Amino acid sequence: MKTKDMVFVALFAALMGVLALIPAINLGFTPVPIVLQTIGIMFAGAILGSRLGALSQIVFLSLVAVGVPLLANGKGGAAVFVGPTGGYLIGYIVGAFVIGFILERTENVTFVKMFIANLIGGVLILYVFGIPVLAFVTNISIMEAIKVNYAFIPGDLIKVTIATILSLRLRKALAVYIKPHKSASKVA
16 A cells, blocks of 8 residues: 555544544434534545545544544444444445445546435445444334434435535545546546
């Protein structure tokens, strides 16, 4: 791995920690808070690509696992991975990878294409990993866990929109430093 790649991986892992400084919104009916760190995984996948985007999340979650309080509300430690939000956290890695994977295989990345990639990787993948763990840990049915996640959809759509706009701009600004891996995708 090139030094430049390591720097960007570390930078995007650090961005996740910075996003945790913005207070989470705790909802009374679920132990899963509304956080801005999901924007960070969208940035990682959209800007760094699948491999480096996922690696940035692995670095971030490794720091969390050893106890660095980098999650919303100052949480950290291995216990968070077996709690109600554990599935969502593992989804960070897969989500960043999927976003990058989609965009690496997309020619002429437009707002709509970026929005769809962020929606799939930054929302759908997180739900796929998070809902079953939430249901298991809180001892509720999968359907109940799905219904709990309805409350997150409006905010997630706003986050996807913000991440899409900013990612398109950052991809242009950083094009000299970060080249898409695998396919020759173009930034619109």
